[in-house]
Amino acid sequence: MRASLPRARILGTGRYLPARVVTNDELAARVGTSDAWLKEHVGVERRHVAAEGETTSDMATAAARAALDAARLSPADLDLIIVATVSGDSPMPATAATVQQKLGTELVPSFDLAASHAGFLYGLAVAEQSIASGATRTALVVGADMLSRRVDPEDRTTAALFGDGAGAVVVGVAGDDGRGILSMRLGADGAMASLLSIPGGGTGEPMTPERLAAKRNKIQMDGPDLFQVSVKKLQVTSMEALKAAGLLSDKLDWVIPQQANRRIVDKIAARLGYSREKFIENLADVGNTGAGSIPIALDEAVRDGRVKPGQNVLLCALGAGVTWAASMVRM
Numbered sequence: 210m211r212a213s214l215p216r217a218r219i220l221g222t223g224r225y226l227p228a229r230v231v232t233n234d235e236l237a238a239r240v241g242t243s244d245a246w247l248k249e250h251v252g253v254e255r256r257h258v259a260a261e262g263e264t265t266s267d268m269a270t271a272a273a274r275a276a277l278d279a280a281r282l283s284p285a286d287l288d289l290i291i292v293a294t295v296s297g298d299s300p301m302p303a304t305a306a307t308v309q310q311k312l313g314t315e316l317v318p319s320f321d322l323a324a325s326h327a328g329f330l331y332g333l334a335v336a337e338q339s340i341a342s343g344a345t346r347t348a349l350v351v352g353a354d355m356l357s358r359r360v361d362p363e364d365r366t367t368a369a370l371f372g373d374g375a376g377a378v379v380v381g382v383a384g385d386d387g388r389g390i391l392s393m394r395l396g397a398d399g400a401m402a403s404l405l406s407i408p409g410g411g412t413g414e415p416m417t418p419e420r421l422a423a424k425r426n427k428i429q430m431d432g433p434d435l436f437q438v439s440v441k442k443l444q445v446t447s448m449e450a451l452k453a454a455g456l457l458s459d460k461l462d463w464v465i466p467q468q469a470n471r472r473i474v475d476k477i478a479a480r481l482g483y484s485r486e487k488f489i490e491n492l493a494d495v496g497n498t499g500a501g502s503i504p505i506a507l508d509e510a511v512r513d514g515r516v517k518p519g520q521n522v523l524l525c526a527l528g529a530g531v532t533w534a535a536s537m538v539r540m
């Protein structure tokens with residue numbers, strides 16, 4: 210059944226990172242942390258932070274333009290826009306609709322997808338299925354987050370981890386050369402919602418002066434538990450995606466994991482038995498960019514020539530929900 214459906218392929222990638230770079234030392238001057246602690250416990254050294262007035266849709270649009278250029282397509286070629294984000298320009302309208310305006314596309318369906326750090330891969334899955342159904346020929350999938358505005362700048366357990374940025378891919382119908390999205394595995398477990406959340410500002414906890422003072426509109430994280438869950442889920446879902454693609458691990462060229470903590474990657478690599486050299490990482494330079502994490506790292510590796518056409522790349526991510534996803538892609 211699936212074999213008769215059109216397969217989707219990534220036609221081009223792009224990214225955008227704000228110009229301003231904040232080093233660990235600069236952060237340590239205002240929160241109780243240190244460059245040495247962050248390098249050892251997380252692996253982050255610097256992160257990009259958006260300028261005042263810059264928005265998530267600005268970042269998403271810049272990444273989208275770069276992906277369209279790489280695919281040698283124009284905004285008029287798009288017939289679906291998905292922006293994965295949990296830090297959009299405003300609760301309403303969708304940031305994707307603003308991106309549609311900024312790009313100047315046709316009046317195509319455009320919506321946001323809130324699956325946190327796994328959101329980009331969730332978006333890729335929706336685009337893939339829309340292409341397989343025949344409803345869509347060319348989709349834009351962006352992962353964009355401005356989490357610097359969602360952390361409590363005085364909370365050392367979160368303020369240093371996150372950075373701002375956007376990554377994008379243009380997805381179209383695959384040819385018969387074997388390149389394309391080979392498998393996709395998605396999951397969620399709402400029982401673990403408290404591990405990573407922004408509890409305030411929605412219908413559950415409308416903002417009041419008390420809640421504002423308690424910083425309920427900022428990211429709350431149970432780091433150690435999230436760490437354990439990340440290792441377990443990313444390992445299992447990655448193995449499932451590899452198996453579903455019908456590949457053996459020796460056919461795997463690269464793994465691009467969510468850039469959250471280098472020690473998580475160490476553990477996944479050891480448990481999966483994959484060489485550490487196969488893992489593409491940019492955490493040291495950009496921090497955890499939420500839904501932007503996977504497409505930013507993918508674009509970097511495509512543009513610097515590490516990821517080559519025809520290579521097999523495993524993408525995997527876990528975020529608030531908790532939600533998780535893994536996909537095998539032949540570039």
Ligand SMILES: CC(C)(COP(=O)(O)OP(=O)(O)OC[C@H]1O[C@@H](n2cnc3c(N)ncnc32)[C@H](O)[C@@H]1OP(=O)(O)O)[C@@H](O)C(=O)NCCC(=O)NCCS
Nearest residue numbers: 241242243246326365366432433435436439469470527528
């Ligand atoms: C957040 C994280 C880096 C914390 O590292 P950790 O080694 O688990 O540290 P702990 O939370 O156990 O804290 C250990 C100590 O370091 C301190 N600490 C935490 N953050 C710190 C920081 N930025 N700088 C200095 N000290 C810090 C804690 O206060 C604690 O001090 P105490 O022992 O005096 O109480 C880590 O848990 C993590 O990466 N979690 C996973 C995040 C994740 O998976 N994200 C995926 C989805 S985005």
